[in-house]
Amino acid sequence: AQSVTQLGSHVSVSEGALVLLRCNYSSSVPPYLFWYVQYPNQGLQLLLKYTSAATLVKGINGFEAEFKKSETSFHLTKPSAHMSDAAEYFCAVSTPGTSYGKLTFGQGTILTVHP
Amino acid sequence: DSGVTQTPKHLITATGQRVTLRCSPRSGDLSVYWYQQSLDQGLQFLIQYYNGEERAKGNILERFSAQQFPDLHSELNLSSLELGDSALYFCASSVGPPASGNTIYFGEGSWLTVV
Secondary structure, three states: OOEEEEEOOEEEEEOOOOEEEEEEEEOOOOOEEEEEEEOOOOOEEEEEEEOOOOOEEEOHHHOEEEEEOOOOEEEEEEOOOOHHHOEEEEEEEEOOOOOOOOOEEOOOEEEEEEO | OOOOEEEOOEEEEOOOOOEEEEEEOOOOOOEEEEEEEEOOOEEEEEEEEEOOEEEEEOOOOOOEEEEEOOOOOEEEEEOOOOHHHOEEEEEEEEOOOHHHOOOOEEOOOEEEEEO
16 A cells, blocks of 8 residues: 655745755555645645656756655755745655556645745 | 636535535546545545546545546535535546556645535
């Protein structure tokens, strides 16, 4: 079975500071991993995804994530936070090799950015 | 705009009633997914359809049912509604399964409040 754990339901940073949102996965085979962002009263928008090409994945809005198999992690980072980054972020996993798959989401991390 | 359209955006109904949520997937997408988002359960996968056929089932209650029509739009039917069914219901679509690295695109959701 596949699962995702996001460490920290709330993360608070100052504007201009490093953003680090943690995600650990469990999967019987090397997974596909996704980060989504949800702004208030909106749907989920894909930030980036890992599909077994490069382990360092760059996404939209300056975010990136690194797949580390040895640590079963896929942490999301951004060098310098902006006020507009305040949102809820979800890590999700899907298991390759299944014909019709689903995304399993973590519980989400709410990012607050202080001026 | 993800291209996934959901109606209605907001719905308030009484316990014991039945409602239907509608979804139009992105043009060309054959897979449709339904997710439920609530404060206590987070994002839960309900069900997936591919080209009119049910492909995967998640934590969907027996009181809930869904279908995908020949024009690929989908409906989620919720009956005998309870207070605990109040949630944000997302429809999503993709060309293929996330287990092949495909991106799932989410609509903005239908807010259901049961009173």
